[in-house]
Amino acid sequence: MATGTIRFGGRFVVQDSDPASVVTPEDFTEEQMMMAQAAEQFLETELAPRDAEVEALNYELTVQLMRKAGELGLLGADVPELYGGIGLDKVSTTLLAETMARASSFALSVGAHTGIGTLPIVFFGTPEQKAKYLPDLASGNRIAAYCLTEPASGSDALGAKSTAKLTEDGKFYVLNGSKLYITNAGFADVFIVYAKVDGERFTAFIVEREMAGFSIGPEEHKMGIKGSSTCPLFFEDVHVPVENVLGVVGKGHLIAFNILNIGRFKLGAACLGSSKETIELASAYANTRKQFGQELSRYPLIGAKLADMNITTFVLESMVYRIAGYIDATLRELEEQEGGGDDYSESSAGAGARAVKAISEYAIECSILKVFASEALDSVIDEGVQIHGGYGYIREYKVERIYRDSRINRIFEGTNEINRMLIPGTLLKKAMKGELPLMEKTQSLLGELMGPMSLPTFSEPLDKETYRVAQAKKTFLAIGGLAVQKLGTKLEREQEVLCVLADLMIQVFAMESALLRSQKMLSREGGARTEDARLALSMTEVFVQEAMEKIESLAKTVLSALERGDGLQMQLSVLKKLMRAPLSDTIALKREIAARVIRSEHYVV
Template structure:
C-alpha cells in the first residue's frame, strides 16, 4: 500500500488521479450493496413514508429489524460480532442510499453510526461481545446522547455528572440530554458525563436502567417520523465495566465519532439531493406550459444543470474522503489493547476532510431541494409531492454533527495547529505563494490550473491574515469562515476534476458529461473563491496596501473564461434525457 496522504495536504501539493477514490472505482461488492440497498428502500421504506412520518407504532423498529436481516446494520461491525465487516466505501454507499429516506435515515444512522461506532472503535472485548450482536439485528436499538440543553457545540461544558460508588462497582449518573435521536425506542445509550464533575467520559447505559426516563417526543419541522426526545438520569447506576475507553477521555470518543458522523451525514445529503433532482427532472419533463415540457425552458435547464453539477461535486468529494478513510482504517493495527487510541489517531488525521465534506454536501443538498421546490412551482408546496418533505428534512443537516459554522472554524484552526506542531509545512508554502504573487501575471488556462489557483489563493489570504492578526487569528471567526470556504471549494473542485480525468483515462462512461460538470463547477467556483478572498483582504488592509493586495490577487486568479451557459445547457440536456441524475 502506498503511503497515506496527510489530512489537509491537498492544499499544499498536487494529487494524482491514482490516489483518489471515485464511484467509478466501485468493485462488485460495492455495486451489490448499492443495488441491494436501493431495492430495500424502494420495496420496504419509500412506500411507507407517510406511515413513518405519522409515527405508526412499532413501524420504525420493524423496518430496522428488516434492514438487519438484509445486512444493512452491521457494515462497520466485525464478523466476530455477527457484523458484515465491509469496508468504509460500503458504509458510505449505505449512508448515501438511505439519505433520501428522511426519518428512516436518522433512525438508521443513529443506530448504526454514532450509536454503535463508539463500541466498535473504543469498546473492550466484553463490551463488544455483549452489545454489538444485538445491534446488528436491531434486537436492541442504539442512541447517542451527547447534547445537553446548555451545551450543543460546546460539548465539553456538559453538566451531566458521574460519581463512582463507594464499592467501585457502579457509576451514578445524574443529569439530562436533549435532542437525542432514537431515544423513544432506545435500548443502548452512549452517554457522556463528567466523572466527579470534571473528567469528561463516555458510558454505555442500558435503556431499562432504573432512573433513566425520556421526555415527550419533540414536534419537529422535518424528520417527523424519527424519535427525538430528552433523556433524564436520576441516580442511574451504570456498571463500572460499562465505562467506554478511559476516564477523562470521553472527548476522544465523542469527537472522533462525530468525525465519522460528519462523513456519513455528507453521504446522506448526497443521496437526498440525488433523489430531489430525480423528482424534479421527472416533474419538469412531465409538466407542460405553453405546449412544451418546462424542462425545455432555459431557466429551468439552468436549475437542473446546476443541481446536477453541485451534486457531482459533492459526490466526488464524499467518495474521495471515503477512500481516504478506507485506506487509513486498513492501515491500522487495531488488535492490541491500545486499539481505541490507534483508531482515534487514524480518524483524527482526516477530521478536516470530514468537516469540509459535511459543510459542502449539506449546503449542496439545501440548494438542490430549494431549486426542486421552485421547479415544482405551487405543487412543491403541497405535501403530496416528495419534494416538500425533502425540503423540510434537509434543514437539519446543516445543524447536527456540529453546525456548519463550527465545522467552518475547525478547518483553518486544524491546519494552523498542525502547522504549529510541524505536521504540515503550511507556512513554508505560504511563503512561496506570497513571493509568487509578486511575480508576473500568469493566465490559468486549464481546469487543473484554476484548481491550483484556488489553493494558492487560500495560502495567500491565510498568510496576510496571519500577518495582520498573528496568534489572535483563531479569534476572528469571520476570517476563519471565509478561509474555510476557500478550502472547501478547493477540495470539491479538485475532487470533481480528478474524477473526470480518471474517467477519461480509463475510457469510462459519460466522460464528456463528467468533464462538463467538473469544468462548470470549477469555473463558477473560481469566481466565488476570488470574491471571498477579496472580502478577507479588505478586512486586513486598506488604502494603497489593499490596492497592492488586490493586484496580487488578480495575478493569482487570472483565467480564461468558458461559455458556462452552453455547458450547463449540455448538462441539462443529458440529465433531462435520462430523466434522473446520471454520471
C-alpha cells in the same frame, strides 16, 4: 508535487494528489454495487409500502423494519464479523449510507443507530462490551442512541452539566442530569451517554434503557424528519456499572469528537443520496408538467436549474468518495505498519484504534464535507421545490418533505458555523505540530506572487482547470499567510476572517475533487471520447469557473479587512493575477448537461 496516498488530512492545500489514488464511483466493485442494490430492494419492498406509517412516527413499525434491515446485514456493515457484523470497508459503508438516504426519517433512525450509536462501542469498547452489545446492535435486536447535547450545551459539548459519581464500593457510577434532542430515544435500548465524573472528568458511559432512574421525555414536535424519534432524557441517581464506562474516565472527549467526525462524514453521504433523489423528482416533474403549451423541461431556465443541481451533486459525490477512499487507504497503511490482521474483523483493540486514527486524520475533510454537503443539498432541494412550483409546497409531493428534512443538516453534528471555525483552526494546529509544511509553503510563494505571472498554454482537456485549482491554492495560502502575519494570536478571535479562510478551503477541496475524478475518467480507455467523461469534464469546467468567482469575492472581503491604502491595492493586483484565465461559455455547457438530465430523468455522470 503530486502524492499517492495522502497520509495526513489538510495536505490538499499545500500539495497535489495523483488522480489514480482517488476513489470514485467509477471504481465501485460488483460486491459494493450488490450491497447497494440490496438496500434499494429493501427500501422498495419493505419501506415504501409503509412509508406514511413510518413518517407518522410508528415506533413499533420502525423497530420492526430496523430488525428486518439487520437480518439483511444493513445494520452491521461497520461491525466486525467476530461480533455479528459484516465488517465492510469505508467506501462500501458510505455507498450504503448514500443509498439508505431515500428512506427519509427511517434513514436517520438507521444512521443514528449504525453510526454514532454503534461505532463508539466498535472503536472504543472492551472485548467484553463488544461481545455483549455488538451482535444485538448488528442484528437490530437492540437499537442504539447517542446522547451528547444538553439544554445548556449544544456545540459546546464539554460544557455538559450531567455528572457521575463513583459509589463507595467502587461498583457503580451514579449519573444525574439530562440530555436533549436525542435521536432514536423513544425506542432505543442502548444509550451512549456523556457525563462528568465528579463534575470535572468528561466520560462516556453505556446506559441501558431498563436502568432504574433513567427516564425518557415526550417527543419533540419537529419541522422535519417527523418519522424519527427525538426526545429528552433524564437521569436521577442512575446506577451504571463500572464495566459500562466506555473508554477511559476523563477521556470522553476523544470518543465524542471522533464520533462527531464520523457523523459529519456519514451526513455528507446521506445528503448526496437526497440530492440524487431530488434530481429524479424534479426532472421527471419538469418532463410532465406543461405551462404555456409545452413541458417545463423545454424552458432554458428550468434546464439551467437542473444542470446546476446535477453539477453540485457531481462535485459532492466526488468529495464523498475521495474522503472514503483516503480513510480506507490510511487504514491499510496503519495496518501494514503495525503488522495487524484483517482490520475489519480482528478481535483486538488495534482495529478500532486504527480506524479512529485514520478518521481523525481527516477531521478537516470531514468538516469540509459536512458544510459543503448540507448547503449543497439545501440549494438542490430549494431548486427542486421551485421547479415543482406550487405543488412543491404540498405534502403530497416528496420534495416538500425533503425540503423540510434537509434543514436540520446544517445544525446536526456541530453547526456549520462551528465546523467553519474548526477547518482553519485544525489546519493551523497541524502546521504547528509539523504535520504539514503550511508556513514553509506560504513563505516560498512570496517571491512568485510579487513577480510577473504569464498564462500557460491550455491545449489539452482540463489544462485550464488544473491551472485554476493551483491558483486557488496559492490564493488561500497568500490570504491565510497575510491573516496570520497581520493578526497573529488574535486570528482565533476574528471569526469572520476564519469563516472566509474555511470557505476558501472548502472551495479548493471541492474543485480539486471534481478535477481529480475527471482526470481519472480521462485516463481510462476511451478517455474524452466517452459520453460520461465528456459530461464530467463539462461539469468540472463549469464548477471550477464559478468557484473561482466565489474565491475572488471571498479574498477581496478578507483583504479589505486586513489592508488599507497602497497595501490593499498591491494585494488586489496580486489577486487579479491569480484569477486570470480564459472564460468558458457556462450557459452553453449547462444546456448540454441539462439535456442529459432531462433525457434520463435522474442524476447523470
